[in-house]
Amino acid sequence: MPNVVNIAGYNSVDPKPLPKDLEDFMQSSGDAGVILFSLGSTTAGMPERIEQVILNAFAQVPQKVIWKLAPDIDPSSVKFPPNVKPMSWVPQVDLLAHKKMKLFVTHGGTNGVYESVNHGVPMVSLPLAVDHHDNVARVVGRGLGVRLDIFTMTTEELLQAINHVLSTKSYQENVDRAARILSDQLTKPMDRAMWWIEHLIRHGGLPHLRTRAHKIPFHEYFLLDVIALFVAVLAVVVGGVVCVCRLAFRKKRGQQGQKVKKDN
Structure with a gap:
């Protein structure tokens, strides 16, 4: 659309250095690296069965794991494996930008997906609701x-799933390529958004950039006139075929009737 400005990657911010305890944790992961697990900031505590499934899986990976806890979870109430660091809050962008970050296990929220792509981190997605399913479909x-x-x-x-994504090079290659495309822009997305907003205000709405589709009559916008024409043509063709078939059938019946009379 002519009046739509693409600001993909608008939430991309420059990463900051990690606090010392987190930096030490990241560096202690060695070549295996770190997995970040987060289901968002508004997700309530998960059922115990699901929690145990995830804990058991993380206990078996060679990577270290940072677990972003739901707001209602007390870290002392859960027995985390030795390689898992539970945190009530995480500097998500700073972690995803770290060279030791290997994988993001996420619910597929819009911000998280963009941040993961911006910093070239492949994902294992566990969509919950709302926009998650659409975002994850695009990721996959x-x-x-x-x-x-x-x-x-x-x-x-x-x-x-974790081992598959980490061991299959195409996932890392694809997300690296997406990160390069997102970062290769003439101006930063938010700067571009601000410029266009101010440009719009300065020049009184820019009506010349609005699509003319808004002025098209209802029947033309939805091509109802074209559809009506096709329906009419189809009706004529079908009607003609039906008439020809009926005439042929009557003629056939008439010939059969005359033959019966001659035989009698």
């Missing part, structure tokens, strides 16, 4: 990660 469709059903997955399935 572009080869940036895989999807699991959080409500039915098993420990083995989650473990296989």
Whole structure:
């Protein structure tokens, strides 16, 4: 659309250095790296069965794991494996930008997906609701990660998904390419958005950039006149075929009737 400005990657911000305790944790992961697990800031505590499935899977990976806790979870109430660091709040962008970050296990929220792509981190997605399913479908469709059903997955399935994404080069290559495309822009997305807003205000709405589709009559916008023409042509053709068939049938019956009379 002529009056739509693309500001993809608008939420991309420059990463900051991690606090010392987090930096030490990241560096202690060695070559295996770190997995970030977060289901968003507004997600309530998950059912115990699902929690145990995820804990069991993380206990078996060689990577270290940072677990972003739901607001209502007390870290002392859960027995985390030695390689898992539970945190009530995480500097998500700073972590995703770290060279030791290998994988993002996410619910597929818009901000999280953009941040993960911006910093070239593949994903294992566990969509919950709202926009998550659409975001995750795009992640999977572009080869940036895989999807699991959080409500039915098993420990083995989650473990296989994690290992599959980490061991398959195409996921990292695809997300690296997407990150390069997003970062290769003439201006920063938010700067571009601000310029266009101010430009719009300065020049009184810019009506010349509005699509003329708003002024098209209803029947033309939805091509009802074209559809009506096709329906009319189809009706004429079908009607003609029916008439020809009926005439042929009557003629055939008439010939059969005359033959019967001659035989009698």
